[in-house]
Amino acid sequence: MKTSKTVRCMSFLFMFILLFLTTGCADNYIVLDPKGPIGEQQKDLMILSTLLTLIVIVPVLILTFVIVWRYRDREGRKAKYTPNWEHSTKLEIIWWGIPIIIITLIGIVTVRYTYFLEPSKPLESEKKPITIQVTNLDWKWLFQYPEQGIATVNYVQFPEDVPVRFEVTSDAPMNSFWIPQLGGQIYAMSGMSMTLYLQADEQGEYMGSGANFTGKEFAKMFFTANATSQEDFDQWVNQVKNTSPELTLDGYKELTKQGTSDVRHFSAFPEGLYEMTVTKYAASHNHGLSTRVQPPARVKE
Amino acid sequence: MSKQSVQGTADQHGGHGSLKSYVIGFVLSLVFTIIPILALENGWLDSDKRIIIYLTAALFQFIVQLFFFMHLKEEDKPRYNLMSLLLGLFIVFLIVIGSIWIMMYNMVAL
Amino acid sequence: MANVNAGHHDHHPDQEELRTFAFWIYLMTDVILFATLFATYIVLQGSTDGGPGPKDLFQMSGIYASTFILLTSSFTSGLAILAMNKGNRLALMNWLGVTVFLGASFLFLEINEFMHLVSEGATISTSAFWTAFYTLVGTHGLHVALGLGWMIILIMQIAKRGITPVTKRKVNIISLFWHFLDVVWIFVFTIVYVMGVN
Amino acid sequence: MWESVKEFASEFFVTGDPLIYGADVSIVLSMIAIVSVLTYFKKWGWLWREWLTTVDHKKIGIMYILASVLMLFRGGVDALLMRAQLVMPEMQFLSGDHYNQIFTTHGVIMILFMAMPLMFGLFNVIVPLQLGARDVAFPFLNSLSFWLFFSGAMLFNLSFVIGGSPDAGWLAYPPYSELAFNPGPGQDFYIWGIQISGIGSLMTGINFIVTILKVRAPGMTLMKMPMFSWSVLSSCIAIVFAFPILTVTLALLFIDRYLGGHFFTLDGGGNPMMYINLIWMWGHPEVYIIVLPAFGIFSEIVATFSRKKLFGYKSMVFAMIIISVLSFLVWAHHFFTMGSGADVNAFFAVTTMLIAIPTGVKVFNWLFTMFRGKITFETPMLWTVGIIPNFVIGGMTGVLLSVAPADFQYHNSYFLVAHFHQVIIAGVVFGFFAGLYYWWPKIFGFKLNERIGRWAFWLWNIGFYLCFMPQYALGLMGMTRRLYSYGWDKGWFEMNLVSTIGAVIMGAAFLVQIWDIAHSLKHMKKDTTGDPWDARTLEWSIPSPAPFYNFAVMPQVTSQDDWHERKLRIEQGLEKPEKVELEPIHMPKNSGIPIVMSMFWFFVGFGLIFDWLWMAVPGFIGVIACMVVHSFNYDTDYYVTVEEIKRTEAAAGRVIT
C-alpha cells in the first residue's frame, strides 16, 4: 500500500507543478517571448533541445514509475524475481546507444548554432547597423551613441528592424549585458570591447539587466531598452541633443563613482571616451580595440 | 593494517638503479641542457623554430629523469604509478593548452 | 603537505611501500600545481604593462650555473640511494650532505637573482608578468627550501637510527622529490628563461 | 587607552545588525554551555583521549558528519534568510550588503563545508569496513585531514562575527574580489578558510586512493569491490587532480591582495578572465567529486532493497571512471558568454553533453537492478527511489544549459540556480541522506525511526519541488541570480512566494530529521544483528557499531557480494561459522599532533587575514615544529591482545572460539 501512495503523491505533485508553470501569467516568460531574430533563434534552440532530451527523459520517468510499482514486494505478486540476473549485453547496448544518438543530435544542432549565433557576427539586413557603446559602471549602465553623439544612462533607445551593434566594456567589476527579449547576454569586461549584435523586430519597451554580480547595489542595474520607429528614434535623438546637458569628462568621473542612478540623457560626450575607457585597462591586454576584420555576415538558414 | 591485506609484492623499492645508469642519466641530462643553451647563445635557426629545439630538449630531459633517476619502468604490476603519471600529464596538458586556447583567442572582443 | 612522509610507522615492509605510493600521488598533485602556475605564467607572459620584460632583465649566466648545480644535485641524490642500497651509512650521509650543499647554492643564486631584479625595479607588483614570474619561480624555490630542511632532518635521523626500513623509505622518497624538483626546474629554465630571452 | 580598545573592537567585530548580535550572543552562550557541561561532568580528558586525538576512521567519520550537519544548519539558515528577503518585491528585511554576504557564505558553506565533509564522513566510516581493512592506509594523515577541514571551516564561519563575511559569490570572481573593490578581511577569510580545508581534502583524496588500491581484504580484486568504494575511488582521483588547481588559484588571489600582485587586477596588466578559467577548472570537477559518491550510495542501496545483484557492474565502473575524467574537459561551459569564440564554445558544449551518456547508463542500471527485484521501501530506498526522477530532471536541465547558444539566455539566471540545486540537492544531499539512513545502524548501533523518517522524506521532496521548480520559471522570466531585491513591475512575485514556501517546508523537514534522531536515541532499539537490512557487503558482517579494530579476523573474499554469498552458504549449510585463530591486532596509536598542528594553521590563516605577522609567523613555526616532532616520533603503534578482542566481541554478542 505504501507504494501506491508514493506514486499518487508524486504524480499529484507533478500535476501541481505543471499547473503552476502553465497558469502563472504566461506573458511573464519573456525569454520565451522574444522580439528579435537572435532571441527568436535562441528560443527555437531551447525548445528543440528540450524536445530532444525529453525523448529519453520521459521514457526514463515512466520506466521508473512502472518498475517501482510492478516490482514492489507484496503478498502474492506475480511479477518475476530473478535475484542473480545482473547482465545483459543487449540492454547495455540499448542504453549506451540511445543517449549517444540523442546527444549526437543535440551536439550537431548545438555546434551549428554556436557558429551561427556567434555574438560578434553582424546580422543580415539591408539596413545599416547602428552602433551603441555600452559601459558597465558601478551600478549603472552608460550608453554612448558614437554616430548620433549622444549618451544615456540606464536607458537605451534604438529603431526597430535595424541591427544594433552593441560594443560592451566595463569601468568596474565584470558584469554581463543582457536584454532577454532580444537575445542572450555577453560579459562586460574592462580592458576589452565585446561585440554583440541584437535587433528588435517589434516596437516596445524591453527589460534589460546586468546578469553578473558586481556588488552592493547590483540589484539596481536594470535598464529599459526601448525599440521605436525610425522617426521616433530620430526625434528622440534630436530632443536629447537640444534639451539635455553635456557629459563632460568630470561628469563621467562622477558617474564612475559607486552609486545607483536614475535615467539620464546627455547631448554630447567627450570625444573618444569609450576607447579611452577600454584602453585604460588594455595597455597590455592583447585584444583591446584592434581593428580586426569583420567576420562575414550571417546568412539566413 | 595486517600484512595479508596489502596487495602487491613486498619487494622494496630498493635494489634498482646502478651506478652506471645514474652516470648515463647524468650525462644525458647535461647534454640536453647544453643543447638549448648553445641554440640560444649561437642563435641557431630563426627564433621561432628555435623554440622547437628548446621544447624537445626539455621533453627528453624529462624522460631521462623519469627513467634513469625516478625508475619508472621498474615498477611492479599493476602499474599504478605509471597510470597516475599518464593521467596527470593528460590533465597538465589540458590545463596548459586549454588555458591558452581559451584565454588567448577571445573572438568576440574587437 | 610534506608530512605525507610522516604518519605512524609500521614494522611491516609493505607499510613503507604504501607510503612510497602515496608520495608518488602527492607528486602528481604537485605536478598539477606547477602546471597551473605555468599556465598562468604563459597567459600573462605578455602583460608587462609597459614595464620591463624578460629580455630586459634576465641574466642568463647565473641561470645556467644554477641549472647545472641543480642537475648535479639530482645526480648526487641518486648516488646517496646507491650508497644506501649498499648499506653504507656514512656514504649515504655524505652524499645527502653534498646534495644539501648544492641545493643551498642553488637557492643562494636564486635569491641573488631576485635581489638583482628588484634592484632593477622589477618587483612582484610591477606588472602581471612579474607577479607571475616571481610566483612560479618562487614556488619552485620554496619547494627546494622545503626539501633542504627535510633532508637535514633526515640526515639526523639516519645518524641516530641507521639504515632501517623506515629511514630507507624516507631517503627514497626525498630523492624522488629531489628528482621531481629537477624536472620542474627544467621546464622553468626552458619556458621562463630560455624562451623568455629567445 | 579605553578609546583605542573601543575603536579596535568596532572595527574588529561586526556590528550594527541585530541578527549578528543575536548570533554573537548565542555563540557565546553555547560556548559557555559546552565548556561548563564538559567541566561539570569531568569530560575533558575523555573528549581529548577518545575524540580529539583519535585516529580511528569511524570516529573521524562521525566527527565529519556531525560538523557537516551543523554546517547544513548554518547554510540552511542562510538559505531561509535569502528566501525571506526574496519572498516578495521590495522587501526591506536584508540590506544589499548583507544579502550579498549571505548568498556567498551559503554557497561556500553548503558545497565546501557541508557536502564535502558529509561525503568524507561516509568515506571514512564505510570504505575501510567495505574493503575489509583495519583502517585507512594512513590513520594519522586522516586525522590531520579532518582537523584541517575543521579549522578551515571554523575560520570561515568566524567571519560572520569578526571582521565581516566575504560577499563576492561562492567563487569570488575578480576584479570584484580584489583589494580595490573588496578591501575588508572578508575575502581573506574566504581564501584561508577554503585553503586550509582544501589541503585537508587533498590529503583525504590521496589517503583513500591508496587505501582502496592497496589495502583490501585478501581475495577482493578490484572487480569484486563494492560499488561505493569504486565511486569513492573515482571521486578521489578527481580530488587529487582538481584540488591543486584550487590551491593555486586561491594563492594567486591572495598574492594579489596581500603582496600587491597583478594576476587578476584591473591595472598592471592583470587578467580577471584567467581566474574564471582557473577556478572552473577546479569548480566543475568539484561538483562531480561530490556527486560520484552519491552514485555509489544509490548503487549499494538499490541492490540491497531490491534483493538483487547490482545490474551491469562493469558498465557502472566504467561509466564512473569516464565521468571523473570527462569532468576535467568541460569547465568552459560556465563561461560560454565570456566570448572565447565559437570554436571554444562548440568544443566545450559537446564535451559537456557527453557526460549525460555515462550518467544515463548509471540511471538505467539502477532501474534494471530494481527490474525483477523484490523492492521494499525502507527509508534509504525511499530516498533513492525519490531521487531518480528528481536527479534525472536536474540532469536534463544541465544538458539544456550545455547548449551553448541557448546558455546565453540561461546563464546567471534563476534557471541556472534551479539546475544546480536540483542536481546538488537531489543528487548529492538526498544521496548522502540515503547513505546516512542506510549506514546509520552500522555507525551508531541503532536504526532511525522509519515513520518519522518517512515524514522527513516527503517534506524534503515536496519542499524541494515547491522551492526550485518555480525558479526555472523565474529564470525564463528573466530573473537574474544574486539580486537582493526586485520591483513589483517584474511579475516575479508569485513564483518567489511559492519558492519561499518550499524553502520553509525544507526547513521543517530538516527539523523533523533532527527530531528523528532525538526520538530514536531516546527509544533506542539496539541493532544486535549487525545486518539490519539483510545487506550484501562486508561492512554488515561485523557487529554494529563496529569494534575499534573492525574485523576480529580478516575476511577472505571470494565473490562480489561476499557477505550476501556467505549468508546464502551458511543458510544452505554449506559453510559453518568456522573456528578461527585470533591473532593480536596491530593498531595505530592516537596522536594529538593533528589537532595541534591544525590549530597552528588556524593562527597562520587568522594572522594573515588581519595582517598580524606576530600571530602568523609563530603559527607557521608551530606547523613546522609539529611536522618535525612527528617525523622524529617512531613510537606510533601497539598491539591489541587476543584477550581484549575476545572481550570486545563478546560484548557485541559474538562468541569467538
Ligand code: HEA
Ligand atoms: C552535483 C552537482 C552537479 C551535477 C551533477 C551537474 C550536472 C550537469 N551540469 Fe551542472 N552545475 C552545477 C552542479 C552540477 N551540475 C553547479 C553548482 C552549477 C553552477 C555554479 C554557479 O554558476 O554558481 C552548474 C552549472 C552548469 C552549467 C553552466 C550554466 C551557466 O552558468 O550558464 C552547465 C552548462 O553546461 C551545466 C551542465 C551540466 C550537465 C550537462 C550536467 C550533466 O552531468 C547531467 C547528466 C545527467 C543527466 C542528463 C540525467 C540522466 C541521464 C539520462 C537519463 C540519460 C539520457 C539523457 C539524455 C540523452 C539527455 N551545469
Ligand code: HEA
Ligand atoms: C550543497 C549545496 C547547496 C544546498 C544544499 C543548497 C540549499 C538551498 N539553497 Fe542554495 N546555493 C548553493 C548551494 C546549495 N544550496 C550555491 C553554490 C549557491 C550560489 C551562491 C552564489 O551565488 O554565490 C546557492 C544559491 C542559492 C540561491 C540564490 C541566491 C541568489 O542568487 O540570489 C537561493 C535562492 O533561493 C538558494 C536557496 C536554497 C534553499 C532554499 C536551500 C534549501 O535546500 C535549504 C534547506 C533549509 C534548511 C536545511 C534549513 C534548516 C534550518 C532550520 C530549519 C532552522 C530555522 C531557524 C531559523 C531561521 C533561525 N540558494
Ligand code: CUA
Ligand atoms: Cu576579458 Cu580580455
Ligand SMILES: [Cu+2]
Ligand atoms: Cu560545470
